[in-house]
Amino acid sequence: MRVLVVEDHEELALTVAAGLRREGMAVDVVLDGRSALDRTSVTRYDVIVLDRDLPGLHGDEVCGSLAGAGYPARVLMLTAAGTIDDRVTGLGAGADDYLPKPFAFAELVARIRALARRSHRALPPVLVHGDLRLDPSTxxxxxxxxxxxxxPKEFAVLELLLTAGGAVVSAEELLERGWDEFADPFTHTVKVTISRLRRKLGDPPLIETVPQAGYRI
Structure with a gap:
């Protein structure tokens, strides 16, 4: 799962990102609204964690721009203002969910995972293929x-392949959705991860390489 954290408080942003990475997510961080729009113009995210009270370009404006452009990511809006009116305004700007600060990290993770499930076709809570069962929540x-x-990366790749439901997933898409901005696109990171994943899955083989196309379950 690829997540963008937009938060002007750098220490909080980096702390949240580190925690989400420990949960197996690929996370990028920006500190202002303009950078958020620049980043979303070149990268597809599953969920955007967006601080509403950003300086310069307000979070509502960022959210409205994304909604107006038809950007597919789900938006979880954060704010220190937790009144009903604030929530209504944030949701009206195009946010999919709303979490007031301060928040429990476990709740943040749960809400992100719930939004990610909504950003794709309807999926069961546990992904099953033959004798393989994968539970994203646990x-x-x-x-x-x-x-x-x-x-974490092996789990992320396996989840992406199972979510595709037998469709071919390119190495480029696996890299984009399973790794963050620091991944080197010219390395064999995906190939190495697939190789390790195959060894751990054992026989009979579950992951097929489709020449010049990618991989599929």
């Missing part, structure tokens, strides 16, 4: 009764 993958010791 970050647990099991095959034939055996829990798989997956790294």
């Amino acid at each position: 970050r647990i993958a099991v095959r034939d009764g055996r829990r798989l010791p997956l790294s």
